[in-house]
Amino acid sequence: MVKLIIDGQNVEVPENTTILEAARSMDINIPSLCYLKGINNIGACRVCIVEVDGVDNMVSSCNNPVKEGMVIHTNSPRVREARKTNTELILSQHDCKCAVCSRSGNCTLQTIANDLGILSIPYPMKVPPYKWSPRSPLIRDASKCIKCMRCVQVCDKIQTLNIWDVEGTGARTTVDISFNRKIMDSDCSFCGQCVIHCPVGALSGRDDTPRMFEALANPEKV
Template identity: 75%
Template sequence: MVNLTIDGKQVQVKENTTILEAARAAGIHVPSLCYLKDINEIGACRVCVVEVEGVDKLISSCNNIVSEGMVVHTNSPRVREVRKTNVELILSQHDSKCTMCVRSGNCTLQTIANDLDIRRQPYEMQVPPYQWSPRSPLIRDASKCIKCMRCIQICDKVQDLHIWDVEGTGARTTVDVAYNNRIMDSDCSFCGQCVTHCPVGALSERDDTEQFFAALANPKKKVIVQVAPAVRASWGEEMGLSQEDADVGKIVTALKMMGVDYVFDTDFAADLTIMEEGSELLRRLNEGEHQYPMFTSCCPAWVRFMKSQYPDMT
């Protein structure tokens, strides 16, 4: 075990623990943008900098290991000044039109900027242009990218698809589809992990809400909604409802009030699908021709992944 002091608090942690993890274990908040434990610990954003007694320069807490007797200051005037400057520099290349951003209210950069009381931009704004196909189910807004590299690392180390890569050098450095590909021509399975781990609004799913409302407003159209089992089980979480309150009947009632003509539940059809798939597996095994497991999924990301990575098994 290693003993150290963080903001005057005596802390004891295991060896090889980072300063950031030690602080969080002690209940001391150190902000970070790019950090993902065991996945992205490159200290790119420099927001998690701390002051260590005996060390001249501030150091990033996400990739520096604690040592015996270390004295750390996470909120000294020097730390606050440098941290605020680093965030202001990030904002100078970031489209800060928060009211039109999908992540407004749920954005790590927005939260940190507010916590640091950033009310003006002292640096010249140099926001890169936004060019992306609106037809793609995955939308990337280059004007919001903060080059944290989270999307690259999660795709490389977890999904193992290597869709994203660094492009350009110096101030022109950005993230784009690897090998100069278009996203629709790449092996991207559209699993959404890069969207989930993006701390800002640079990555998002395509929003077809307006098409749905346009259909509701068209008197010549019959609007049909079919609710999948996954939606039945998870919709309440998004609405802040308990599992008991998130009854599927409430989905039906809400959709009907919006003007939907017919609402169908896929639950029974999903049960039939399972029965059909089970019967097919038994038939294959009994025939003796296919002595291997049968994989199946109704997830489009899973199907696309199989087709691009294992076409021989399709």
């Protein structure tokens, strides 16, 4: 067992426990976007950062294990400011029309932004254009993708279909269908796992409600 202090509270957890899991075991909330236990712990979003005494730089809590005697601060002024900046940068590359998003009210990014008191974005908005087949029962909106890689890891490690992959470099990095394919030409089973685990509204099921009402109003079909 490893003994440490988190936000002034003594805690004892098993070896190899991450800082994030240790904090959650004490009901201390550390926000995260990309983390999925046992599946995705790449620390890409940098929202789960914490401050550790004796360490100059802040560390991501999702992929750093606890160490004996650690003193961790999850909500210090320095942590809050850095967490807010990182979230603002994510929002600057995200379509923020929340009122008309299918995940409005159930969006992890929206919740984190609200909790941090973000009311404006002090960076230029750079939302990438992207075309997607309307025939697909799975809809992807690239303008909402935050590149958390959850869909990639869930599809690879749970479904083992390897449908999604990272494309581009630097600021042009995005997630797309692997091997430069179209969704309808891939081996996607449309299981919905990527939709369920997407923390924002980048992935969703196709809405056929208008077609249903049209069919119901057609006396030749009902």
